[in-house]
Amino acid sequence: MKYTSQNVLIISMNQLKKYGAIGGAVALVLCWPLAVGHIGQKVIEDGVAQLNNEGVTAEIVSYDRSYLSSVVETRYQVQDPILKEQLEVDGLPTELVVKSDISHGLMSLTANSVLKNFPDFPLLLKTVTQLNGNTEFELSLDSWSYQGSDDQTVSMSISPSVATGTATVLGQVSFQLNVPSVQLDFENGEQLVINQVSAKGEGKQENGFWLGEQSASMKQFSILDQNHDSLFDIDTIGYTFKSSLNAESDRIDTQHIFDMTQLTYPEALS
Numbered sequence: 001m002k003y004t005s006q007n008v009l010i011i012s013m014n015q016l017k018k019y020g021a022i023g024g025a026v027a028l029v030l031c032w033p034l035a036v037g038h039i040g041q042k043v044i045e046d047g048v049a050q051l052n053n054e055g056v057t058a059e060i061v062s063y064d065r066s067y068l069s070s071v072v073e074t075r076y077q078v079q080d081p082i083l084k085e086q087l088e089v090d091g092l093p094t095e096l097v098v099k100s101d102i103s104h105g106l107m108s109l110t111a112n113s114v115l116k117n118f119p120d121f122p123l124l125l126k127t128v129t130q131l132n133g134n135t136e137f138e139l140s141l142d143s144w145s146y147q148g149s150d151d152q153t154v155s156m157s158i159s160p161s162v163a164t165g166t167a168t169v170l171g172q173v174s175f176q177l178n179v180p181s182v183q184l185d186f187e188n189g190e191q192l193v194i195n196q197v198s199a200k201g202e203g204k205q206e207n208g209f210w211l212g213e214q215s216a217s218m219k220q221f222s223i224l225d226q227n228h229d230s231l232f233d234i235d236t237i238g239y240t241f242k243s244s245l246n247a248e249s250d251r252i253d254t255q256h257i258f259d260m261t262q263l264t265y266p267e268a269l270s
Contacts, residue, residue, distance in 0.1 A: 057076070068103065069104060075096070078095070096118075097117045098113050098114070108129060110128050111125075140162045140163075163177040177199040181193070192222070198217050216238070217236070238257075240257040
């Protein structure tokens, strides 16, 4: 085959286009994590801003964004004066600082978040946030026990617990919660024992109202005396709450359902 100067020019142009396309694709791949990080920062900033209300303020303390990852710190403060005072009286925090280690994916951000100002509290929040803002989450608590001060003689222990769910940018939320056991020990030797707590729900918040359905159940609720004899027992209790907007009457319709298998109060029977 004989090549003319025109053929050679056409071949060279085609090769340049091919190399240009390959180079453009490589550049896009190399720049994409930066774009994801930038878009993700905007999503997170908007999400934190929406958490502000009359009772709680939320703000981003720092946002250190790099090529493939970011480190974010956010602060949440209780502003409601009555709630804040009660928390302080009970020795509970009114401010939380959350540190999040974020990885930039192709279409999402993966984050592991812990409480920076309470590093010994074994709480971990794992989230996967799409670039449109929709988020899947898993909140896990490892075995934890709390011993009060000299003035607060109640001690508490919680078994490993987990909550999972999703939250969309439109405000739609679904969740599931499982707490195997909680035990409170009082100074006089009495105990409060709670077993198999579970909850689930799905709905959204509109104009300060929760629209949807949520339910909670508890297998056992017991109060024991110093000799571990029962003072009060509830066996399997449940609660369901439903609410919906009635557009015709412009009102919120709600329904509350309680059910209980058995309640035992030995002292009342004696």
